[in-house]
Amino acid sequence: MEKNNCIKCDINQCKYHYKAEDYCSLEQIQVGTHEKNPTVVECTDCKSFVLD
Structure with missing residues (x-):
């Protein structure tokens, strides 16, 4: 890796x-995002995340 x-x-x-x-x-x-209308950084997500 x-x-x-x-x-x-x-x-x-x-x-x-x-x-x-x-x-x-x-x-x-x-x-x-997990929001309908993202307006702040906390609304964004890494969709590539996989729990180790």
């Missing part, structure tokens, strides 16, 4: 977290 220098991430519980540093190991991620 290699880190992707373009995707910083500090979610240690994710399967794709590069454990040695705060990066993601995926080539790309899917970002989405």
